[in-house]
Amino acid sequence: MQGLIFDIKRYAVHDGPGIRTTVFFKGCPLHCWWCHNPEGIRKETEEVVTVHKMEGKDYTVKETVGRWMSVDEVMREINKERIFMEESGGGVTFSGGEPLWQTEFLEDLLLACKREDFHTAVDTTGHTSRQNIRKIMDLTDLFLYDLKLMDDSKHVKYTGVSNRYILENLEFLAACDKRIYIRFPVIPTINDDEENINRTLRLLGSMAKAVEEVDLLPYHAMAAHKYEKFHMEYKMGGVPEPGEQEMEQLKERFEEAGFKVKIGG
Ligand code: SF4
Incomplete structure (x- = not known):
């Protein structure tokens, strides 16, 4: 069997404990407005052209994004960093895109x-x-586990899908005593309002035993340039990045509710 992968990142320190190798699956059922990995959304390989400027001249580089890989090929890559993972208490993270879109x-x-x-x-x-x-x-x-918006109609508007399965599956995993880090992207004007924060805190409070950590991920606009390359519309123009003070205040809110919180992954 083969899977479609768009990147394998070594020495990752924001994707779980320790030093990790992160394998990025290509293809995602969501289309979040703020996605910083638009190259991971389509479940197909893509030919893209990048123009580099050097000494006043343009150089175009064509590349294929996404590669079909076998389990053995991916495991060979993972094994290259085994020693760092073992010494740091790290491991392997499967990310994307959405890894569960290629469940087998x-x-x-x-x-x-x-x-x-x-x-x-x-x-x-x-x-x-x-x-x-x-x-x-x-x-x-x-x-x-990514948690973005509690209001279903806003979830549909900003990600393209309902949050129903997302919330139900989270509750299921928590009830099964799985270890969970919540990943909450902080996006001013979209999900940092009182109502969303309060509803998120209420939900997490009901499953506090399973939630080991909350990672607050500040939205950044660094990926905006990628959208053109992938012929996608970037809808976040005018949405500001959260300031340090806002992130600290949110961190305090989640900490006061009893959670271990990190800014960034
Ligand atoms: S769920 Fe993640 S990978 Fe998928 S579109 Fe949203 S931000 Fe991008």
Whole structure:
């Protein structure tokens, strides 16, 4: 079996504990306005052209984004960093895109990781069937679970899908005592309002035992230039990045509610 991967990042320190190798699956059922990995959204390889300027001249470079890889090929890459993972208490993180959009391939990779004794994390939107969650949950040591908006109509507007499966699957994983880090992107004017923060805190409070950490991820506009390259519309023009003070205040709110909080992953 093969899976479509768009990047493998070594020495990752923001995708779970320790030093990790993060494998990025290509394809995501969501289309978040603020996505900083637009190259991970389409579930197909893409030919893109980048223009580099050098000494007043333009040089165009064509590249294919996305590569079909076998489990063995991915495991060979992962094994290159085994020593750093072991010494740092790290492991492997499967991210994207949405790794659960290629559930069978993800399951095979998790099985291979478990056979080779790697700590495993899955960074997911949670927008998938319960059947898919069940397939991988016992092979996953840690879930990095994205939570964006509690209001369903806003969720549909800004991500393209309802949050129903996302919330139900989160509650299910918490009830199964899975280890969970919540990943909350902080996006001014979209999800940092009182109502969304209060509803998020209420939900997390109801599953506090399972939530080991909350990672507050400040929105940044650094990926804006990528949208043109991938022929996608960038809808975030005019949305400001959150300031340091806002991030600190939010951190305090979540800490006061009893959570361990990190700014960034
Ligand atoms: S869920 Fe993540 S990868 Fe998918 S569109 Fe949203 S931000 Fe991008």
